[in-house]
Amino acid sequence: GAVVSQHPSRVICKSGTSVKIECRSLDFQATTMFWYRQFPKQSLMLMATSNEGSKATYEQGVEKDKFLINHASLTLSTLTVTSAHPEDSSFYICSATGTGEATNEKLFFGSGTQLSVL
Amino acid sequence: KQEVTQIPAALSVPEGENLVLNCSFTDSAIYNLQWFRQDPGKGLTSLLLIQSSQREQTSGRLNASLDKSSGRSTLYIAASQPGDSATYLCAAPFSGNTPLVFGKGTRLSVIA
Numbered sequence: 205g206a207v208v209s210q211h212p213s214r215v216i217c218k219s220g221t222s223v224k225i226e227c228r229s230l231d232f233q234a235t236t237m238f239w240y241r242q243f244p245k246q247s248l249m250l251m252a253t254s255n256e257g258s259k260a261t262y263e264q265g266v267e268k269d270k271f272l273i274n275h276a277s278l279t280l281s282t283l284t285v286t287s288a289h290p291e292d293s294s295f296y297i298c299s300a301t302g303t304g305e306a307t308n309e310k311l312f313f314g315s316g317t318q319l320s321v322l
Numbered sequence: 323k324q325e326v327t328q329i330p331a332a333l334s335v336p337e338g339e340n341l342v343l344n345c346s347f348t349d350s351a352i353y354n355l356q357w358f359r360q361d362p363g364k365g366l367t368s369l370l371l372i373q374s375s376q377r378e379q380t381s382g383r384l385n386a387s388l389d390k391s392s393g394r395s396t397l398y399i400a401a402s403q404p405g406d407s408a409t410y411l412c413a414a415p416f417s418g419n420t421p422l423v424f425g426k427g428t429r430l431s432v433i434a
Contacts, residue, residue, distance in 0.1 A: 210365065238421050247411070247426040248366075297365050311356065311422060315365040 207231055208300050210314025217288055218322055225283045225317045227298030233278040234300035238311070239271075242295040254281055288321045295319075324349045328412060328425035335402055336433050343397040343428045345412035350390045352414040356422065357386050357397050360409045369410075370397070402432045 207230040217223050227237060236255050240248040252268075254260035254275035262268045270292075272284040281300075285292055297316040325348045335341050345355070354373045358366040370379045370386040372395070378387040385398040395412055409429045413422035 208365075247424045248413075249424075250421050253421055295363070299366075311368065313358075313366040313368070316363070318363060 208234075208298065208312045208314045210298055210317060212317060213315060214318045214320075216320045216322065219289050220287055223285045223288055223319060225285075225296055225298070225319075227281045227283070227300065227314050229279045229300045229302070229312070232300075232302040232312075234281070234302055235278065236301050237275055237281040238299045238301075239273060239281075239283050240297045240299065242297065242316075248297065251283075285319065288319070290321045293319055293321045324414075324423050326412060326414060326423050326425040328410075328428050330428060331426065332429040332431075334431040334433060337402060337404060339402050339432075340398070340400050341402055341430070343399070343410050343412075343430070345395040345397070345425055347393050347395075347414055347423075350393050352390065355386075355388050355395050355412060355414045357384075357395075358411045358413065360411060360427065362409075366411065399430075402430075404432045404434045406430060406432050 209228045209230055211226050215223055238253050239251045241251050242248045250263050251266045252260045252262045252273050254273050256275050256278050260273040270286055275281040295316050295318050298314045299311045301311050327346045329344045356371045357369040359369055360366050372379045372388040383400040388395045409427040411424055411427040413424040415422050
């Protein structure tokens with residue numbers, strides 16, 4: 205089955221630093237990638253949608269200058285949390301969908317990144 | 323606003339019991355509906371995907387049904403096992419090219 209690899213799985217950083225999270229589709233071309241955030245005991249909340257080669261579309265309330273998304277290729281998207289603060293501590297998950305028969309309409313998720321900002 | 327609701331929020335059952343998880347959605351014009359499993363601190367695993375034209379999908383001990391007219395889906399787990407303990411999320415895109423709207427999940431504990 206299709207695999208999405210997300211790294212790192214856990215990161216602890218000091219307030220004010222920037223953190224980059226990578227999301228890779230290993231065996232399919234991810235035409236669209238989504239970034240979600242999940243606070244404890246809450247559902248996943250969509251942050252942004254990115255299509256390869258174009259600017260990401262951010263959900264209302266998500267600061268695009270704080271959460272930089274780059275989807276430069278069909279297999280890689282990155283989320284950079286700039287100048288992270290403790291309130292950014294959360295579980296971040298990426299997902300990807302492709303256009304092939306095995307991936308069409310299905311979302312495949314990364315394993316998530318637990319970000320803790322001290 | 324499209325919403326997905328899951329009831330109950332938490333469920334604890336003894337091993338071997340059959341159980342049903344419920345999911346309701348506000349807009350019957352969903353494109354498809356997907357059930358996921360999430361283990362603590364982990365990403366999501368897709369369990370079943372039901373197209374809007376389908377009524378149910380089965381995979382092993384899992385059976386998911388979809389009733390668009392009533393805005394409901396159920397996930398049936400037969401002969402539950404401790405390894406089934408996880409949070410189960412349902413989600414649906416409300417058109418073909420929109421991201422999923424997630425429910426808050428049902429946290430299942432299967433006790434040996």
